[in-house]
Amino acid sequence: MNVHPLPSYSRRDVLYLAAGAAACLVMAASPIAAFAQTAPGGAPLKIATIGAGREGGALGTLFAKAGHPVMFSSRHPEQLNDLVASAGPLAKAGTVAEAIAFADVVLLVVPYPAVEQIGKDHGKALAAKALVMDISNPIAGRDAEDLIKWVEQQGGAGLATAALLPGAHLVRAFNAINYAKLPELAHRQPDPVGVPIAGDDQNALAIASRLIKEIGFEPVVVGGLAMGKYLNVRTPLAGVHTPDEIRQIAATLK
Numbered sequence: 237m238n239v240h241p242l243p244s245y246s247r248r249d250v251l252y253l254a255a256g257a258a259a260c261l262v263m264a265a266s267p268i269a270a271f272a273q274t275a276p277g278g279a280p281l282k283i284a285t286i287g288a289g290r291e292g293g294a295l296g297t298l299f300a301k302a303g304h305p306v307m308f309s310s311r312h313p314e315q316l317n318d319l320v321a322s323a324g325p326l327a328k329a330g331t332v333a334e335a336i337a338f339a340d341v342v343l344l345v346v347p348y349p350a351v352e353q354i355g356k357d358h359g360k361a362l363a364a365k366a367l368v369m370d371i372s373n374p375i376a377g378r379d380a381e382d383l384i385k386w387v388e389q390q391g392g393a394g395l396a397t398a399a400l401l402p403g404a405h406l407v408r409a410f411n412a413i414n415y416a417k418l419p420e421l422a423h424r425q426p427d428p429v430g431v432p433i434a435g436d437d438q439n440a441l442a443i444a445s446r447l448i449k450e451i452g453f454e455p456v457v458v459g460g461l462a463m464g465k466y467l468n469v470r471t472p473l474a475g476v477h478t479p480d481e482i483r484q485i486a487a488t489l490k
């Protein structure tokens with residue numbers, strides 16, 4: 237006979253669920269709750285991409301084609317005309333400051349060494365957004381060794397980005413799905429592709445989940461930002477998985 241009241245949950249699971257429930261109560265009274273309460277469908281959200289290269293360009297295009305106004309940005313917005321044209325009538329380009337001012341939610345899709353300066357220049361404005369989706373990865377061998385070491389000391393990419401963007405409502409997502417595959421993987425039937433996501437803010441997770449569904453993927457919350465270290469290339473969660481596969485893999489990582 238099983239005498240445990242919650243036999244299939246670890247203490248950590250229970251704490252996580254309790255925190256989620258408490259966050260939902262707070263969220264219901266929050267001024268940005270309206271965003272989450274429109275999930276899974278609702279009014280278009282204005283989306284900024286900081287970084288409009290391979291991954292930022294591909295993701296921003298999916299969002300523009302799904303009906304969301306998108307402003308692509310980089311340090312050289314004048315070079316983004318072709319991208320804007322291919323993303324369709326809802327897309328435009330601007331400076332990083334212009335894109336943040338325009339947006340309800342921001343996609344951060346830059347080489348990881350750029351995140352620190354972006355935090356210094358725009359941290360306050362980013363903290364005011366309901367969601368900053370962090371797609372950027374620190375990658376050993378590509379990025380400087382001291383940066384990689386610092387990220388590890390923070391507890392991985394999720395917590396490191398949180399340290400660089402204090403107060404931002406972060407959700408890591410799409411970190412290890414190759415840009416070139418995004419268009420063909422979107423809306424895959426009959427088995428939608430799963431996107432592991434990690435965040436500490438329930439409202440931001442709800443918005444991210446809504447947006448990810450709208451571009452044809454299935455979000456799977458794998459935990460808080462501390463799990464963000466697994467949302468990177470060269471981890472078991474990297475690549476293309478079904479939602480069930482993501483849940484199974486994530487369970488082995490906790």
Ligand SMILES: NC(=O)c1ccc[n+]([C@@H]2O[C@H](COP(=O)([O-])OP(=O)(O)OC[C@H]3O[C@@H](n4cnc5c(N)ncnc54)[C@H](OP(=O)(O)O)[C@@H]3O)[C@@H](O)[C@H]2O)c1
Binds near residue numbers: 290291292345346347
């Ligand atoms: N490529 C993929 O398949 C993929 C998949 C998942 C995640 N990611 C991650 O996404 C991030 C971007 O990768 P990517 O392949 O898209 O790189 P990319 O093609 O080189 O594009 C990088 C973009 O960031 C902009 N940028 C660089 N420094 C910036 C700064 N300080 N402020 C504003 N914009 C800046 C660049 O434009 P300017 O130089 O003109 O400013 C460019 O638009 C990386 O962290 C990567 O690990 C990539």
